[in-house]
Amino acid sequence: MVRELQLLPLLISFLGVAGIIVWHVQGRSRPTARLIVQIAFFAVMTAVLAYARAFPFHYDPPNSDGANMLLVAAKILWWVHLSWALIGFVRIYIVLDHRPREARLIQDLIVAAVYLGVLLSILAFVFGVPIGTLLATSGVVAIIVGLALQSTLSDVFSGIALTLGRPYVIGDWISLRDGTEGRVVASNWRSTHLLTGDHNVVVLPNSVLAKLGLTNISQPDENHQLTLPIRVAPTRMPRTIVEVMRTVLESSNVIVKEPNPSVVLVGIDASAINVELQFRVTSPARRGDARNEIIDLVYRHCKANGLQLAMPPESMVVMTDNPRHEEHPATPAALGLIEAHPIFSILSRDERTALATSATRRSFAAGAEIIREGETLAGLMIVRAGIVAIKMGDEEIARLAPGDLFGEQSALAGMEESHALSAVTRVTVYEIDKDSLAPLLRERPELAEDLAANLARRQGMGDRSGMAAPPHERQRLNHRIRSMFQIHRNHLQA
Known part of the structure; x- marks a missing residue:
């Protein structure tokens, strides 16, 4: 019986070493299997220690035989396995709790506390070191180290506070x-x-x-509000200015529509009416795109509705009278739209004037259907005023504002429209028929390329990825436009 009790520490040491080997074999990718192994070996070692009446919480004075050394090794291995089992439980709890940021900090704190506790326990119950004296000495050392690492410790405790x-x-x-x-x-x-x-x-x-x-900014969600100040010359009633600015926000394809963007009048004086456009974007990363689009739409809608932007308040310009919007009845309204659009910049002044003269003005009431999906338009359309919605089925995918073109796909390429278009507000457009564009497209092939690129960009608005149509689609449309006008020219020559 005595011989058997002397061999038990050797058995415990063997179990401890075997448990360490099996624990490493399981790998980090199998935390549950590791925990099961730790618990199993720890339970067996505890049972053997209890059978041998060798309690890990009791200090046994050393003697000269080798059995005592084996008992010391057995106790150390038992404490090591206890710490690993506790850490395994902590890691399993963290995985189930699904809180990765707090998990890392809590895990580090608990692991440090467990290892420190196990180290002190080994010193006290295995080697008989007086812990009270050791703690008093370590307290003095901790004060010295704390003063030396004051800045680092401040960062560490601030990190704990931010994490919790x-x-x-x-x-x-x-x-x-x-x-x-x-x-x-x-x-x-x-x-x-x-x-x-x-x-x-x-x-x-x-x-x-x-x-x-x-x-x-990401809480409660990433919707981020922006405010854009606008100064408008007091040539129209403030109510009219508010309505125009609301149309600006409604025609945007980038900003968030729920909650509704708002227009606020913040001040008025002899030189300007101050307006703030308040709107949201889905992410801070889209602030630049949203500002660019809204500023572009402000310019377009102001031009379309006869509003003028006011001079900045710090300007030293002396004004003898309120600014007034100048009308030029002799100049076709379509000419300003054509001259402002970059697609027509390759044309001469006479060619742009001829296009504007041939343009036909058309109006659509709010809610009216401009064209259905699968139908064709008779000419190229330029939005003069209002908002046009592009729809696929019952879903609205994008909006067009003053200055935008549509109709390239059906009027120029002879293809059916892939989207329906309807008027969100009262809409005024100028229609340029195919016969007026035919000679220009024959003489300047790059105009067809620009029109195809413009259609590809607009089709990209409806793509949820926000990407424009691929180059081969633009090339196919460009080829179709050229082919249609080549047939048209041959027909006229015949």
Whole structure:
């Protein structure tokens, strides 16, 4: 019996070493299997220690025989397996809790506490080291180290506070009080990494981040509000200006429509009516696109509705009278649209004037159907005023504003329209018939290429990816336009 009890520490040591080997064989990718192995070996080792009446929480004074050394090794291995079993339970809980950011911090803290506790337990119950004296000595050392690492410790504890407080998570877009903003791409004990809009990584110490006020733009969602101030010359009633600016926001394809964007009158004086356009975008990364589109639409709708933008308040221009919108009845209204569109910039002044003279004005009431899907238009259309909706089935996929073209696919290429078009508001368009464009397209093939590219870009509005049609689609449409006008020319010559 005595001989058997002397061999039990050897059995425990063997189980401890075997458990370590099996634990490593399982690998990091199988945490559940690792935990089962840890619990199994730990339970068997505990049972053997209990049978041998060798309690790990009791210090046994050393003696000269080898059995005591085996018992020391057995106790150390038991404590090691206890720590691994506890850490395994912690990791399983973290995986089930689905909180990766807090999980990493909690796991590191608990693992450090478990290893520290096990180390002190081994020193106390295996080697008989007086823990009280050791803790008193380590306290003095900790004070010295703390003073030397004051800045680093401040970052560490700030990181703990930020992690537990959860003001942001990985992937959130945050803005700091000093103007720094970006998406959180990494966060550790000491610092937080932000990927800025300039595609640079800014490393912020956690202590600095905790002191600065921050705004989490991604919470509760990434919708981000923008405000664009506009100064309009007081040549129209403020109510009219508000309606025009609402049309600007309604014709946008980039901004969020729910909640509704708003137009606010913020002031008026002798030189200007101050208006603010308030709208949201789906992500901070789309702010530039949204501003560009809204500014472009403000210009177009102001031109279409006879509004003038006011001079800046710091301007030193002396005005003897309020600015007035000048009408030029002798100049066709279509000419201004044609001259403003880059597609027609390759034409001469006389050619643009001839196109404007041949254009026919057409109007559609709000809600009217301009063309159905699968039908064809008789000419190329230029939006003079109002908003045109592009629909696929019952779903609206994009909107056209003053200055936009449509009809290239049916009027020029002889193809059926792939989308339906309807008037959102009262719409005025100018229609340029095919006969007026035929000689221009024959003499300037690049005009057909530009019209095909414009159609491809507009078709890209309806694509959920936001990408324009591929080059081969533009080439196919361009070839179709040229072919149609070649047939048309041969018919006229015949």
